[in-house]
Amino acid sequence: MEPRRLLGVAVVALVVLSLTPARHLAFAGWFGTLAQTLAAPVSHPVSRVVGWVTPGGSLPAAEGTADDWRDRAEAFETLYLREREENARLRSLVEDLQAGVAIAPGVSVRQLSASVVAASSDLASGLLTVRTPAGAGVSPRATVAIVEGIQLLGTVDSASPLLCQVRPITDASSPRLEGVVILGDSRDAPRLLCTLSPTGSGTLAGPVESAAGLAESEGLQRGQRVRLADPTWPASAQQLVIGVVERIDSNPDQPLRKQIVVRPLVDLSRVREVVLRIPIAGGVGGGTEGGGP
Amino acid sequence: MNWLAYGIVLWVALGLELGLRPALALGPTGIAPSIVIPLVVFVAMHAPGMAAAWAAVAAGLLLDLTFPIGLEGGGEVRVPGPMAIGLLLATGATTNIRGMLIKHNPLTVAAVSVIAALIAWLAAWVLLGVRDMYGDPIAFSAGPEFGRRMLSSLYTGLVGGIEALVLFPIAGVFGFQSVVGPRRMVPR
Numbered sequence: 432m433e434p435r436r437l438l439g440v441a442v443v444a445l446v447v448l449s450l451t452p453a454r455h456l457a458f459a460g461w462f463g464t465l466a467q468t469l470a471a472p473v474s475h476p477v478s479r480v481v482g483w484v485t486p487g488g489s490l491p492a493a494e495g496t497a498d499d500w501r502d503r504a505e506a507f508e509t510l511y512l513r514e515r516e517e518n519a520r521l522r523s524l525v526e527d528l529q530a531g532v533a534i535a536p537g538v539s540v541r542q543l544s545a546s547v548v549a550a551s552s553d554l555a556s557g558l559l560t561v562r563t564p565a566g567a568g569v570s571p572r573a574t575v576a577i578v579e580g581i582q583l584l585g586t587v588d589s590a591s592p593l594l595c596q597v598r599p600i601t602d603a604s605s606p607r608l609e610g611v612v613i614l615g616d617s618r619d620a621p622r623l624l625c626t627l628s629p630t631g632s633g634t635l636a637g638p639v640e641s642a643a644g645l646a647e648s649e650g651l652q653r654g655q656r657v658r659l660a661d662p663t664w665p666a667s668a669q670q671l672v673i674g675v676v677e678r679i680d681s682n683p684d685q686p687l688r689k690q691i692v693v694r695p696l697v698d699l700s701r702v703r704e705v706v707l708r709i710p711i712a713g714g715v716g717g718g719t720e721g722g723g724p
Numbered sequence: 725m726n727w728l729a730y731g732i733v734l735w736v737a738l739g740l741e742l743g744l745r746p747a748l749a750l751g752p753t754g755i756a757p758s759i760v761i762p763l764v765v766f767v768a769m770h771a772p773g774m775a776a777a778w779a780a781v782a783a784g785l786l787l788d789l790t791f792p793i794g795l796e797g798g799g800e801v802r803v804p805g806p807m808a809i810g811l812l813l814a815t816g817a818t819t820n821i822r823g824m825l826i827k828h829n830p831l832t833v834a835a836v837s838v839i840a841a842l843i844a845w846l847a848a849w850v851l852l853g854v855r856d857m858y859g860d861p862i863a864f865s866a867g868p869e870f871g872r873r874m875l876s877s878l879y880t881g882l883v884g885g886i887e888a889l890v891l892f893p894i895a896g897v898f899g900f901q902s903v904v905g906p907r908r909m910v911p912r
Contacts, residue, residue, distance in 0.1 A: 434774050441781060442812065449805030449851040452860050456801050463789040463802040466738075470790060473739020481747040 527580030527706060539711040540667045543567050545576075547703050548594070558588065559597045561705055568709055569595050575668040576705045582696045583659055583671040584705055595707075599699040600673065603631040609661040610673045612639060612691065614650040623651060624660070627673065627693055633700065635673065636692045638682050651679055657693045667708045672696060725775040726899035730767065733894070734779075737763045738786055748883075755875045760787055761844060762837040762884030764811050766891045768818035769827050769836065770900040780815035784808030784844070793852070794863040801862065806851040810844030817843055830888035837884030838877050845873035 448456070467474075528542050545561045561576065563569050569590040576584040576597045585599040598605055611622040627635035639651065657673045674695040682690040741759040749756040764783050768776040784807040792800035818836055825832050853866045 434778075438774070438777055438781070442809065445781070445785075445805040445808050446851075447805075449803060449809060450854060451803075452855075453795060453801040453803075453862055456803060459789060459802040459804050460792075460800075462804070463792060466786055466789045467742070470735065470739045470742055470786075473736055474742035477740055477743025478746075481744065484747075 524704075527578075529580070540708045541567075541711055543707045543709065545705055545707050547705060558602070559584075559599065559700075559702070559705075561587075561595050561597050561707070563590060563593055563595050564707075565592075567707065569707060570709075571595075573665055573710050575665055575671070575708045577671060577708060578697055578699070578702045578705055580706070581672045582699075583668060583673055584699055584702065586664070586668075587707070597705065601629050601633050601635060601695060601699050603629050605629050607637070608635075608659065608664065608673070610657045610693075611660045612651065612655050612657050612676060614652075614655060621650065625657060625691060625693075627657070627691075630692070633698060634677065634692050634694045636690060638685070639689050639691050651676070651689060651691070653677065653679065657691075665710060667710055725767075725771045725779075726897060729897040729899065730779055733763060733891075733898075734760070734783055734786070738783075738790065741787075742790060748879075750875075750879070753875075754872050755879060757876060757879040757883040758787075758841060759883060759887060761811070761814070761841045761880050762833055762887040763891065764815060765818055765837045765840045765884065766833055766888065766895075767898070768815040768840075769822050769825065769833070770895070770898070772901070773819050776815050776819055777812060780811040781808050784811035787811075796861040796863050803852070803855075803862075806848035807844060809851065810847035811840075813847050814840035814843040828892070830885050830892065833888035833891070834881045834885030838881035841877035841880040842874070845877060849873055 448459075524544055528544070543564045545564055545567075547559050548562050559576075569587055571587050571589050574587040574590070574595075576587065578584050583600060585597050585602070585605065588596045588598045590596075600608065607626055607628045610625050610627055612625055614621045614623065623639050623641060625637050625639040627637040630636050653676050655676045657676060658670050659668055659673055660670070661668075672695075674693040676691050677694040678692040680690045680692070682688040737759045744759065745756045760783050764780050767779045771779065785804055787807040788804045789802050792802050794800050818840055821836075825836065849866070849869055852862065852864050852869075855862055856864045856866060
């Protein structure tokens, strides 16, 4: 075709396109993006230079303007707050780990922090799935999970190289456990023995008695801590906190004895991070490791 | 005419227009110069008519595609055509008067750029105005746009004069057949 005639055709086409309704011109957007992309190697550096030369000039919200700096300041503030929160979490974790060691200083355990990745998909089950740290050596029954340094969560039911299942002590399927109620603040404070069973509502309940097996309940008050003292549990779990006395009732079967309801310090079904206390083979006090409830 | 050279210079001019236009705009008025139009004028002053026409269409089409027009209900649209037609008309006018021009003077480029920009933007203004008349939902208000385009044409002339100072030294790469550049006294 002759160039002059071709130009005429092009002109007609351009006039038609110029008057075509906007709803039929969506295809031009693709060509526009292509053209802008091709021009970007020149236009982008120029825009940057303009931004430097005319700070806060006529480029609203463009790079280098006051709005841009304000956006950056907000982004850094968000980052700072996030890091501060992370710092507080790590400090708390360190304190938890130190508290856990202090509970039983003679027992050789390795404490590893692990995340709860899922609760059980079965609503009837309260098992928690925990991500196992690589090479942790988690073994069922012998490894205990705790939260907040001193609160007993439960034992590891099963373990694989990547994940392990922890059964909380408040889970309805958990076995009965024995503990002591400490009646004072001192180390030599009198203690009462108790046998606690999960109630299924996040608490444990059971009768309380003196060390001699008598129905003594003098000094028993709400808020007193209950610690684990069960020989069927690993040594690394002994003296960990089961919870606090929430309620003191009369035992319906034995009116002369009292029954306590114990609530853990935290809601064990909602924990997101746990500390696994893994016994070290051959360590001091490892005699009862591997027993489990 | 060397189309490769023209393509490269057009690419740079378009990039500069996209990058510099907001900075060169006179505050919030929207009055801003064009960098592509003086280039088209420069080509129209020296290239063969048909080549100049195609060069204008290519430049105008790129301008149409890279400057989206807002829609009243939100969104944007790229309308291929108005500036391509406008620059084609401007090139036609330039090629018609170029025989009377002092081609080697940057002020000529500046003056012709004002006229060319007026023609191109008025043509585009008419075409977009027609769309507005039949109810196309483009965000186009003919009144303010008219004044803005008039003043932008004058501003383009100013930029065109400066641009000519860059275009004359590199005119050789375009492969124009007419002599471009400062005249030299040739001894007989």
